Amino acid sequence: MERKQDSSSEGTLQASALLKSAMLKQSSKTCLNLYDHLTRVLIKVMDEQPQDVVDVIEDISRDVKRALFEDKQSILRDLPQTTAAELLAEQQRPLFSRPEDNEQEDELQQETPLPNVSEIAFYLEQAGVGLGREEMQRIFLALKQLVELQELLRCRLWGKILGTVSSYIVAEAECREGEEEEEQITDEAAEEEERETETQESDENEMDPLPQSTYKPPPVVPKEPIGTGTNKCVYYVCKEPGLPWVKLPSVSPAQIAVARQIRKFFTGKLDAPVNSYPPFPGNEANYLRAQIARISAGTQVSPQGFFQTGEEGGDEEDESPRDSYEVNSDFEGVPVNEMSESLSTWVHHGHHILPQGRCTWINMAVNSEDSNEEGDAEEKEESDEPEPEVGPPLLTPLSQDEEIFNTPPWTSKMSSTLTPQHAVAVLRSNLWPGAFAYACGKKFENIYVGWGLKYAGEGYSPPLPPQPQREYPSDQEITEALDPSLEEEQALKEVLEEQQVAQEELEDTDEEDEDDG
Template sequence: MSKADSTKPTGPNLIKEYDDLKKILKSSDGREVYSHLIECFNALILHYPDDALDKFEEVSYLLKDEQRAQFAKQFLNFDNKKNFKTMTECQKEYVEKIAVLFPPKPEEGGDPDEAPEAPAAGKVSNFFSDCEILQWAGIGFGEDETYRLQASLTKLSIKSGSEKIRLWGKIYGTEKDYYIAEGFIPGTGEEDEDKPKGLEDRGTGVNDAVYWVTNDSLSEWTMLADASPALLKATRSTKIKFTGDLERDIITNPFFFGQEKHYLRAQIARISHSTSIMPGGLHKLTEDNPKEVEAIEFEEESKAYKPSTETQSALSNWVHAKKSILKNNRVSHLDPEGDEFGDKEPEEIAKIQDARDPPEPRLKPLTKDVSQSGEDSAWTIRLYGDQIATPGLKKQSNHYGVVVVRSTVWPGAMACWKSTKYLQIYIGDGLKNETKTYYPTFPPEIPSDPSDLPEVAEPNPKEAPPQEEEPAPES
């Protein structure tokens, strides 16, 4: 046996020296380095087996005291346990919601005549092909969400009886977001004797379309009420973030007499009438009324004007599609009441009203729009993808580029063009890009003074009150 081997502790001496070493390495708070290393190794083996060396200092720091250790258990997930009951309930709820969008198919081998007929649905835009174009503009919903939205819009079309329906856009909220669908329902809506003054009938003016909203693709759609002039007037002086709660009261200055659902409907009307655009050259002003437009009819189909990607890449070839909202918060002027205009002819009255509140010209080119500062353009345009046309094909379909037109006044409003198809969508916070940024809030309500309490006699006076002598009884 060598001299070095004789000095090594063996048996009980080894255990004793090991215990002494653990006592020496014990910290002032009573914890041992050995136990701390065991905790570190357990965490590294469970959670970072491939990156243990780099994570050692971080794990050791989190486990050194009790407060950080409690945080570390949550941060590092020491328990490594999953609440399968909660997961199962969430999955069950998801399956129940999504099953409504996809009705079961008839059983194989059954009589096809006995299968229930699917209710007729109006024209629903192909959201799948729309998303392929929107991806060039940086807009994407994901394949699963796109599939759910397509099924949800189809279900809404069947339930509402809308002739035509599409996804108008998405408005971001601080708590939840809004998906917004736009549709057209035949008829003028329900007759209401107490309808607001100046309210335009459904299918006309700012109420030419009907809008539904939902917070996600699996929830039910809620129809928004028609927009009134008073509502639009209040909205123009209001600027507040959406929260995603339709029933939330809007507290702002000037006071907004309504809830978030009313504010949302008015903002949709403002955005739609300001940013609805279309390719120029397809419509013209009517001969009888320059405020109305009609599609241009060509005698021969071969001579018909068909826009191409090359022509639509210029901002001058885009025009406004809808009428502008006037200062009276309608699309058209109100019929005169009383003797305001005397015995003047309707044509003269219309000229006077147009002079007081002039409307924007129909089919106005986008190049004539200016931003809020008055210096820059209100629109930007860009051609994505192929910049060169493919020779040998028709002019209308020989280009695989995508033209994207964006609004700088209403950030989030955009129109896209590819080959012979164009579409519009809004993805934003629903607010206008204005130079005005100060919207003061009302001071808190001043409570009324409390009513005075009734005065009572002092229960423990310093001096006893004089007592009245009772009269002596008569003998």
């Protein structure tokens, strides 16, 4: 009997040892063991003595495990307090603030300078283009804020130009009185700075003058005044609705000429430099303004008959009808099926930009010759006078546009063929991808949503650099002579000695004659 009891006790001791070793085995995930966990659970049960321990033992076990990791939670990375979306929403909050009752009544009585952006968004949605209802509503409130701050007479959504970092929302506004004076002041200040730098350089070069270059740069084509031509409208841009609007500078012919030769994506930073060849005269804000002028000149279209050219002053000058048009009050609209089938029912109401970079041509030969002397060059002026550049007249039908790279410049369609009575005519530009226009009855609108680049065909090859200028003319006085040989030097030395001896003899004979006299 004693042997049986000893053997059973030994078996229980071995089993308990195996069980304890299994309970002391640590977990590979939490580095805990079951023995210590059960010990903590039992200690908590003895301390708290809850009722119905069997029913809450799982919760107690979970609380014990959670308490072990509370001290280690401090090593985790804290979440950011505010995200970028929350910051943008905070900046957009003033857009949704309601004005006072008196101000709201005044706004209802006055004519608003903004079009019905909600209606435009509806028609653009029917055409399959646009920015979405939510973004269009935010843009509409941002345009309202712009009109109130700048006191604009007319403002509309021009479009959106995409960028690699951020995009530009572009608003087109009518020029106000006094903006021309501001531009002239800035131009005069720039000219004064140029004169000061020239005088400083001339003073520095007086002591040690440098060789003068014979190269004469071509005369600078002056920019068009504010309110005419390429500077007819003023443009404001912002990155997101609710962010500050920034007014773009006026565009110059030199900027348009270089913009036609380069292809650059926008970064979304107005002060970013434009690294290109030929070098662009300005930063990204100037390049953006030049592209907006080019896109507006080629894609601003309207139904035929909606606008009519101004009749006043048409016989006096040829330029006046090009720069003036007005809304035709007798316009009754063009059927949608005709506008979707024929490009003759659409016309350009944007001013065409000439190769000179202006909408109205200016004779630079006369300006350059005025600074030179007059009188001797009258005959040369008549012979060398350049031919004026002429573009298509205002309100030219789209059917007269030329193809580019065997591609039609425009594509027209109807928004829906299933319900043509409620459809709109849609026009898409193949020359500037992203430019669209719609027309329905007496209503139409233009919008651009794209990268701001013109269609360039299958591939693009940058222009070659010009030929370098010759450093100096090749004349006999400048051409380097060959070194003489030793025999030639000795012969020349003998000749010089003979001439010197003859000179001395001649001087001696002259002195003897004087003494005799």
